[in-house]
Amino acid sequence: MKLTIERAALLRSLAHVQSVVERRNTIPILSNVLLEASDERLGLMATDMDLTIREYTNASIQEPGATTVPAHTFYDIVRKLPDGSEIELSLDGGSGQIRLRAGRSNFFLSTLPREDFPAAAAAELPCRFTVQAGEMKNLIDRTRFAISTEETRYYLNGIYLHAGTSNSLEVLRAVATDGHRLARVEMALPEGAGEMPGVIVPRKTVNELRKLIDEVDGGIEVTLSDTRICFTFGEVVMTSKLIDGTFPDYERVIPAGNDKIMNVDCRSFASAVDRVSTISTEKSRAVKMSIDGDTLRLSATSPEAGSADEEIPIHYEGPALEIGFNSRYLLDIAQQIEGEGAEFAMADAASPTIVRDVADPSALYVLMPMRV
Secondary structure, eight states: EEEEEHHHHHHHHHHHHHHOSSSOSSSSGGGEEEEEEEEEEEEEEEOOSEEEEEEEEEEEEEEEEEEEHHHHHHHHHHSOOTTTEEEEEEETTTEEEEEEEHHHHEEEOOOOGGGOOOOOOOOOEEEEEEEHHHHHHHHHHHGGOOOOOOTTTTSSEEEEEEEEETTTTTEEEEEEOOOSSEEEEEEOOTTOOOOOEEEEEEEEHHHEEEEEEEGSSSEEEEOHHHHHHHEETTTEEEEOOOOSSOOOOOGGGOOOOOOOEEEEEHHHHHHHHHHHTTSSSSOOOOOEEEEEETTTEEEEEEETTTTEEEEEEOEEEESSSEEEEHHHHHHHHHOOOSSSSSEEEETTTTTTTTEEETTTEEEEEEEEOOOO
């Protein structure tokens, strides 16, 4: 194998695939990235056995071939080379090392044979549809903060993607919850997605996909079965296993009879919560909301630090109410609201509260209160 490639092109593709590789691996080959040179293109592939990313980039191929090199070391070398460098890669069949040359820099990296690298499973993915990159970013950004990190309830460690109906319109829904808060976002159902099974896309896959689609403008082709999902865009193909479990019936958690409605300016609310929560204890992060007439009083107390309170104007019709929340959860939801106003629909101090973006009805958030 022998090829020449521009540093910028190699670095861009390598940055995409190497982040899949775990820093600590008991299986040596999983620490490596697969390089395949043929037809004036270099293919790079990395996997952790659950998630695989493959990307192609243009290169000048003198001798086709394939090998695997340590992913993070290779990435660090390329990253530290000067801008505009031309990189020459050549595999020495005798020593089993790959030589990387750029200007006056020479590196010799140990390799593992291509045959040791896990073969990409050719799975039948019957359901196929296209989602625009902007819509996919929206689905991910407004739900992933609520993904659970608890390993015990593994079926909550991802985003539940499924087809549903909202106001007699067919929609594609993304839902995430950790038991304390829930995020549900929907978009018009793409053509071909009507038959899709409900699937749980793992947290790592969601995060890697979000990183990759920052540079994408067009559509993302999604193909899936009930065990695997594949995202294709540009020169990138990303395949992931799905979480094998049943997502809870989240509709039961969304309250229907919350009649105490508070409207508040989202930015001033978030800033006030952030300031007041400075006092709250690190463990509970509790902030109390006291609502009376057109005034919301936010307060927090801590045995060590003291107390804080701040009042902000609101629009509220209903009896006076006191309710407590985890301030971090409030701020997480406030960050997802792009419009100026947020609407809180409450029942009482012990029941779940619904939060909506006044300007965008496609997103809904449910937050469990806490005792303060």
